[in-house]
Amino acid sequence: MKISGAEIIIESLKQEKIECMFGYPGGVVIPIFHHLFDAPFKFILSRHEQGAVHAADGYARASGKVGVVLATSGPGATNLVTGIATAYMDSIPLVVFTGQVSREMIGNDAFQEVDITGITRPITKHNYLVQDIQDLARIIKEAFHIASTGRPGPVVIDVPVDISKSMYKFSYPDTVSIRGYKPVTSGHPIQIERACKLIESAERPVVYAGGGVVISNASDELREFIRKTGIPITTTLLGLGIYPETDPLSLEMLGMHGTYYANHAVNQSDLLIAIGARFDDRVTGKISEFIPEAKVIHIDIDPASVSKNVMVDVPIVGDCKQVLSEINKVIRPPKIDRWLETVAGLKRDNPLTYEMSERGDIKPQYVVEQIYKQTGGDAIICTEVGQNQMWAAQFYKYTRPRTFISSGGLGTMGYGLPAAIGAQLAVPGKRVFDIAGDGSIQMNIQELIVATQHRLPIIIAILNNGFLGMVRQWQQLFFDRRYSHTCLAFAPDFEKLAVAYGAVGITVKKLEEVIPAIDRALSITDRPIIIDFHVSKEENVYPMVPAGKSIKETIMRELA
C-alpha cells in the first residue's frame, strides 16, 4: 500500500516513539500538518519558530530524548537558526523538519524559498535535502541515529512539498549503516591503563567534568569514581548537577564566574582529569597560563575535542559512561591527604558570597538562594543569559543531572522560557523555573501563552535590575562606566503582562516579600507565574576572571 510522504513522516515518528513535537505551520508543510491532526503524539504550537526549537531543546535536555521540530520553508526555517545553533554548540540531539518549495522550483527564488541546508550546514551535525521519496524513511531513521549517538547534535531534514504529497510504500528500516559514521564508544584499554597509573600516582589531582557526562548519563559512574579515588571535582556550567554540589569534594563550577577554590585548585593541580568537557575559553581563561604544572587526561567521545585547545597527555576517546566504568573496575586511590587539606583550606577561606544591602535592597543572589531553599533543591532550573544565568549557576546547589538547563556555548538570550516549557513537558512532576533577566525575558515572551495553554506551572523569576546587566558589568569594569545603551528604563509592567497572558503576576519590591512570593508561586499548579523581583541595579557577578586573564587572577569583588 502506498502512502504520502507526509504520512511517511508521521509513521516514521511513530516508529521512533516520540512523545511530542514542537513547531509552527505554513504553506509547504500543510500536507504534513494535515496528518498531524490525528497523530498519536502531542504537537506543541509555539508562537515563534525560535520558541519551538528552544522548547524541543529544553525537552531534550530534561529528558535525554531527541527533540523534534517542524517548521515551514523560508522565514519559518530561518527563524529556527538561532535555536539550531544553540543546540549545536551544546551537543543537544534534535531532529528538525523544514518544509521546502517543490523540487522543480528550487533555485528559482520561489515564494518562501531559502537554502536552509546551506544556511544550517555549519550549525548542524548533518542535514538532508530530500530529493527522492524513496529515501525519506531511511533519512528519518538516519537523522534520529545521527542526532542521538556519538557527540549528539541537531540534524535538519528539508522536505520539498511535492515529496510530502507524492505516494510511496512505507517501510521503516530496522538498522542504520553509514560507512562514514561509526562513533567509538569504548576507550582504548592501553590508554585507560595509562590513565589509571597517572591517577594513582598523582599528588594534586582535580576532576573537571562537563556536559558530556550529562549526555552519556554517566553521573552514577562519575560519583563512583570520585568515591573510589577521593579526588576533588569541579564542573562546567553544563555539567552542573552531575556531582552533588553539597558534597565536600565538590568545588562547584570553574571558569570565568566559577568559584575561587575551583579555579585555584585547577591552577595548582598536577593532574587534570577532564571528562566530557572541551576546554572552552570561558573555562580556561588565558590559555598559555592554564594549568602550568598539570598533566592532562581527557575522556571525550569527540576526537576533535581532544588536544584542540590544551595538549593532552592521555587521550581516551570514548563514551564517558563506558570509560568510567572500565576505570572504576581497577582504579586505586591516590595518596592525596595533604592536597585535600589544601583544597579544603581554599574552600573555607574563599567562599562564594555576596553582601546583603544595608538599604534593604533585594540582592539577586539572595533570590536564587531562596528559590533553592523553598524548593528543597528539587526543581529544574532553566535560565536566560547574563548575570541571571551566572547567579542561577552559583547560588542554587545542583545535586542531580538534567536539573540545570542553560544555553552555554552560544549564550542565547531568550532561551530560558521556551526551554522551560520543553522541560516541564518532559518532566511534569517537577517544578520548573526560568531564572531570567528583564532583558532576556523580552526576547521570547510570546511563548508565555504556550505555557498558559498547556497549563504548565512554570515559574519565571525575573531578576529585574533595569539593565542588560552583564553587558553593563563589563562597561563598568572595562569601559569607564559608560552605560551605552544598556539601560532598560523603559520596560513593560511584567505583572500586568503576566495577567494579559493568562498567567499569574507577582511584583516583589521588598526583601521580606521574596520568600512569600516564591511560596505563593509554588502553590499554583495550573498556570505559569511571573515573579518580577526588583533587585539591586548595579550588582555584579563575582568571582570573575577578567577576559584574557589567567584563572589564578580570579577577582572576588570590586577593586577599589
Added chain:
Amino acid sequence: MSQHVISVKVENKSGVLARVAGLFSARGYNIDSLTVSTTELEDISIMTIVVKGDDRVLEQVKKQLNKLIDVIKVSDHIGATSIQRELALVKVSAVPSKRSEIFQLVEIFRAEIADISAKTMTLGVKGSPEKVDNFIELLRPYGIKELLRTGRISLSNQ
C-alpha cells in the same frame, strides 16, 4: 605554515563539496588547489586538497573532516609516501627566433605542443608538481600569457 596535501574519500553525493570546503573557509583558509573525481567505486569520490596552514589548525581541520557524516576517510599525503600528478597548460610568447629553444624545453620535459600561432605557443605538461613548477619557471623568461593548472591528484602508495 607548511603545505599539506589532504586526500578526502567521500560519498559521491550533492552537497559534500560544500561541507568540505566550508571547514576551510570558516577558518579563513585559502585552498591552493582542489580536485574532485570519481574512483574505481562509482559511489565514492576523492577530493585532493592542497592547502598551506598552521600544523595544529590543520590537524583540527582533519579531525573535523573526519566528523562529517559523508566523509569516509581522511589522509595527509606528504611527498614520499604518495604519487602526485598535475597537468598545466601554458601559453607563451614564441616569436620565430625563440621557437627552437622552446622546442628543446618541450622535448626535455616530454611536454606537448597543444597549439601554435604566429606569436604564441600553447604547451601542455604533466607530471609531478615539482616538474610542472620547473617547466613553468623555465618558460617565464619568454613571457607567459596564460597559465592554468589542474591541481594535483595524489595516490597513496602504502
